[in-house]
Amino acid sequence: MKNKPYLIAEIAQAHEGSLGILHSYIDAVSKTGVQAIKFQMHLAEAESSVHEPFRVKFSKEDLTRFDYWKRMEFSMDQWKDIKKHCDEVGLDFICSPFSNLAVDWLEEIGVHTYKIGSGEVNNFLLLEKVCQTGKPIIISSGMSSYDELDETINFLKNNKADFSILQCTTAYPTKPEQFGLNVIKELSDRYNVTIGFSDHSAKIATGIAAVSLGAKILEFHVVFHRDIFGPDAKASLTIEETIQLVEAVNQIQEAIDNPIDKNNNNQFKELKQIFEKSLAVNKNLPKNHIITFDDLESKKPKGFGILALDFHKVIGRKLNKQKSQWDFLNEDDLE
Numbered sequence: 001m002k003n004k005p006y007l008i009a010e011i012a013q014a015h016e017g018s019l020g021i022l023h024s025y026i027d028a029v030s031k032t033g034v035q036a037i038k039f040q041m042h043l044a045e046a047e048s049s050v051h052e053p054f055r056v057k058f059s060k061e062d063l064t065r066f067d068y069w070k071r072m073e074f075s076m077d078q079w080k081d082i083k084k085h086c087d088e089v090g091l092d093f094i095c096s097p098f099s100n101l102a103v104d105w106l107e108e109i110g111v112h113t114y115k116i117g118s119g120e121v122n123n124f125l126l127l128e129k130v131c132q133t134g135k136p137i138i139i140s141s142g143m144s145s146y147d148e149l150d151e152t153i154n155f156l157k158n159n160k161a162d163f164s165i166l167q168c169t170t171a172y173p174t175k176p177e178q179f180g181l182n183v184i185k186e187l188s189d190r191y192n193v194t195i196g197f198s199d200h201s202a203k204i205a206t207g208i209a210a211v212s213l214g215a216k217i218l219e220f221h222v223v224f225h226r227d228i229f230g231p232d233a234k235a236s237l238t239i240e241e242t243i244q245l246v247e248a249v250n251q252i253q254e255a256i257d258n259p260i261d262k263n264n265n266n267q268f269k270e271l272k273q274i275f276e277k278s279l280a281v282n283k284n285l286p287k288n289h290i291i292t293f294d295d296l297e298s299k300k301p302k303g304f305g306i307l308a309l310d311f312h313k314v315i316g317r318k319l320n321k322q323k324s325q326w327d328f329l330n331e332d333d334l335e
């Protein structure tokens with residue numbers, strides 16, 4: 001396939017701070033056909049404080065959002081093992097840093113591509129740090145207006161960054177009227193870089209539509225079950241749905257890569273013989289009857305009577321012989 005869409009399964013906090021569950025996700029995702037797996041690296045002290053409010057509060061155990069991030073942390077050695085596991089199963093290891101310290105860690109671990117989440121679009125401190133690595137960047141655009149995005153994109157261009165942009169709506173799960181599928185083309189026209197879609201709709205149709213409309217990258221959350229605990233579970237695809245999505249978007253891309261030429265129908269010449277029809281009469285008609293539209297039917301195959309497409313040529317003409325119902329109508333039946 002020429003332009004296979006690049007699919008990224010986002011784990012985010014679906015592991016709930018459990019290293020074992022995180023490794024299970026790597027194994028499960030590796031069997032779906034996506035090219036990349038994505039994580040978020042949270043280092044609570046560096047990125048948050050006890051003053052950060054909750055987006056969704058699930059657990060009484062986490063008194064503050066800071067406590068929640070603390071619970072989502074892994075050590076450097078654990079992250080190195082996570083990256084090794086991704087390499088072993090052939091998944092690109094993509095990660096969103098939420099602090100400059102996380103960028104240092106990700107460099108040491110050997111991240112494949114940096115993701116900039118929608119909340120960090122105007123965090124120029126972080127963007128500067130990521131640009132310094134020279135690694136590819138995928139940036140999400142949820143919550144940003146074009147004015148805000150212009151500033152970020154100019155910054156990335158001035159830094160000669162290798163970057164792509166995702167249309168994203170920061171709503172979990174996203175409703176159809178919030179998808180902003182129109183923005184895919186707008187972003188492409190405006191910034192002339194690779195455009196993708198970061199999906200929180202929990203529906204495979206959304207990703208399929210995004211690819212149909214030109215998204216070259218598709219990121220979506222995955223979860224073992226949508227009912228499990230966690231802020232993103234309801235906005236995620238299951239592993240089974242991910243397999244269906246991969247199959248569907250690859251099929252759609254194959255179709256997009258092979259446009260057909262409607263000016264040239266030669267390949268259908270033989271089939272047309274089978275599908276096209278001849279004129280017949282739909283009732284018994286006496287000699288000298290004047291043919292009207294209501295006397296006519298079209299019957300297969302073509303070539304047994306006047307072509308159905310020429311029906312107007314027989315209307316108003318007189319039969320020179322009697323015709324029985326469902327007889328084909330030929331030129332020598334008419335005066």
Ligand SMILES: C=C(OP(=O)(O)O)C(=O)O
Nearest residue numbers: 096115117118140168198
């Ligand atoms: C929040 C993130 O991304 P998005 O804005 O695309 O959901 C992320 O990558 O961590």
